[in-house]
Amino acid sequence: MVITTDHPHRERAEQRRKFVPPSRLHLPDVPDRAEDALLDQLLYATADGCQDCRSMLLDRFAQDAGATHKLVDWACWIATEVYGGLPAELVDEAATADTLFRPSLTFCRLAAEYRARGRTSSGMYTAREPAQRREAADTAVTLVAGLQRCWTDFLYR
Numbered sequence: 001m002v003i004t005t006d007h008p009h010r011e012r013a014e015q016r017r018k019f020v021p022p023s024r025l026h027l028p029d030v031p032d033r034a035e036d037a038l039l040d041q042l043l044y045a046t047a048d049g050c051q052d053c054r055s056m057l058l059d060r061f062a063q064d065a066g067a068t069h070k071l072v073d074w075a076c077w078i079a080t081e082v083y084g085g086l087p088a089e090l091v092d093e094a095a096t097a098d099t100l101f102r103p104s105l106t107f108c109r110l111a112a113e114y115r116a117r118g119r120t121s122s123g124m125y126t127a128r129e130p131a132q133r134r135e136a137a138d139t140a141v142t143l144v145a146g147l148q149r150c151w152t153d154f155l156y157r
């Protein structure tokens with residue numbers, strides 16, 4: 001599937017915090033692919049608040065278990081660095097309910113696996129429905145964009 005946007009989103013120079021975009025993070029268990037640049041587009045579109053691009057890209061990644069895998073492991077890796085470990089508010093259903101962020105259930109389950117093992121497995125993505133992959137990808141990129149904007153306060157507003 002080819003995707004075209006009439007207006008690209010880019011990393012913004014004035015962003016307070018910068019994290020490595022998904023295309024530049026190499027994960028031992030997730031092959032790097034040419035289309036990883038689209039994952040970066042999702043981050044920048046989210047930071048820019050562009051719902052059209054977000055929706056289009058999330059629809060695409062929902063069909064792509066490998067893309068979702070990379071996004072989730074990328075977000076978990078960044079959150080682990082920021083918080084010194086994945087906080088309960090990202091993995092525990094009861095704790096997430098107390099946050100404004102409200103991470104999706106699918107993301108929390110994947111994040112719990114990441115917290116336990118330092119990674120998630122590709123089978124956890126191929127076994128899930130596109131709608132579940134979409135909500136996990138949505139949570140992952142919204143989390144990173146939120147950490148860029150608000151740093152550790154993002155989960156505790």
Ligand SMILES: [Zn+2]
Pocket residue numbers: 007009045050051052053054
């Ligand atoms: Zn856009």
